[in-house]
Amino acid sequence: MTRRSFAAGLFGALAALATFDHAPFGGLLVMVEKANAEDGSKADRSPSMPMARDPAVAVAEEYEIARREGTREAFELFIARHGDDPLAEKARAELKRLSR
Structure with a gap:
């Protein structure tokens, strides 16, 4: 086997082993680049998950919906x-008012 065919075979084997997860020779793995991008180093990226809502605000909105409906079932x-x-005390008072 000649030196030239060995080098060509070695280059072919390396090219065959390269996958889509790799950058060109000498580059970083794509997965590492993605991890670095997700660590908050870029200020213009939006967070991947929205912040949680305040539970008190959600309960107040539900009470307002029940009050707007004004039905016994809603309260x-x-x-x-x-x-x-x-707010459940207010809902109970509304129920008493409805039953009169």
Whole structure:
């Protein structure tokens, strides 16, 4: 086997072993580049997950929906879901007002 055919065979083997996860020879792995991009080093990227909502705001919105509907079922559902919330007392008062 000649030196030239050995070098060509070695280059061919390296090219065959290269996958899509690799950058050109001498470059970083694409996965490493992606990890570096996701570590917050780029200020213009938006977060991958939105921030959690304030639970008190969500409960207040649900109470307003029940109040707008104004039905017994809506207030009962609110009380069943949020019975220990201070707004549940308002919902109970609305239920008493509806039953008169």
